[in-house]
Amino acid sequence: DAGVIQSPRHEVTEMGQEVTLRCKPISGHNSLFWYRQTMMRGLELLIYFNNNVPIDDSGMPEDRFSAKMPNASFSTLKIQPSEPRDSAVYFCASSLLSRGNEKLFFGSGTQLSVL
Amino acid sequence: DAKTTQPTSMDCAEGRAANLPCNHSTISGNEYVYWYRQIHSQGPQYIIHGLKNNETNEMASLIITEDRKSSTLILPHATLRDTAVYYCIVRVGYGNKLVFGAGTILRVKS
Numbered sequence: 001d002a003g004v005i006q007s008p009r010h011e012v013t014e015m016g017q018e019v020t021l022r023c024k025p026i027s028g029h030n031s032l033f034w035y036r037q038t039m040m041r042g043l044e045l046l047i048y049f050n051n052n053v054p055i056d057d058s059g060m061p062e063d064r065f066s067a068k069m070p071n072a073s074f075s076t077l078k079i080q081p082s083e084p085r086d087s088a089v090y091f092c093a094s095s096l097l098s099r100g101n102e103k104l105f106f107g108s109g110t111q112l113s114v115l
Numbered sequence: 116d117a118k119t120t121q122p123t124s125m126d127c128a129e130g131r132a133a134n135l136p137c138n139h140s141t142i143s144g145n146e147y148v149y150w151y152r153q154i155h156s157q158g159p160q161y162i163i164h165g166l167k168n169n170e171t172n173e174m175a176s177l178i179i180t181e182d183r184k185s186s187t188l189i190l191p192h193a194t195l196r197d198t199a200v201y202y203c204i205v206r207v208g209y210g211n212k213l214v215f216g217a218g219t220i221l222r223v224k225s
Contacts, residue, residue, distance in 0.1 A: 004158075033212070033213070035215075042215060042216070042217055042218075043153075043159070043202075043215040045212050045213070045214060045215075048212055055212075056212055091158050091159070093158070093159075103161040103164070104151075104159070104161060104213055105161070106158030106159050106160070107158055108157065108158055109157075109158055
């Protein structure tokens with residue numbers, strides 16, 4: 001299995017532009033998580049989905065952020081408009097729902113720089 | 116989810132056992148203890164988890180105290196490649212979110 005695949009690996013954009021980050025979870029997994037990591041705030045959970053349904057989006061910083069999971073094999077995290085303070089590494093992770101035995105598998109992340 | 120407390124950093128000699136402690140005094144009966152690590156510039160990696168009993172896998176051992184208020188992750192023979200940030204997380208099982216704290220920076224030195 002190729003693992004969780006995120007694209008792009010690096011994204012440099014200008015303030016005000018729209019940014020779309022993509023994630024392909026591991027085949028067969030039915031939970032998907034988006035995290036953001038910065039030096040100041042560490043790893044923050046933004047949103048997670050179970051069976052393609054958003055369960056908890058309380059970590060999404062503001063209305064500029066949105067996430068979708070149209071099917072079990074694809075998710076996007078969109079920032080519109082982007083701001084310099086959105087610069088961070090964004091990780092996607094997936095897992096298989098299982099009582100007490102859920103292991104999250106993380107992708108390699110997208111390094112986002114907003115100038 | 117219950118809050119965890121970990122030391123900010125630890126050093127370990129290469130080839131020796133690394134023992135990483137974690138306090139979770141407010142843990143509930145249905146909350147699991149998970150350990151992940153993050154090697155520089157990579158995504159976090161699952162290590163091990165447990166509920167009540169001690170657990171061992173190919174990467175590490177997890178020792179949970181009888182009252183479940185603390186646990187220790189043991190890397191039996193640390194190598195330089197084990198240098199990473201180690202996160203202890205307690206979480207209710209089945210479909211719930213995993214919230215990361217600051218973790219412990221483990222430096223393995225030759």
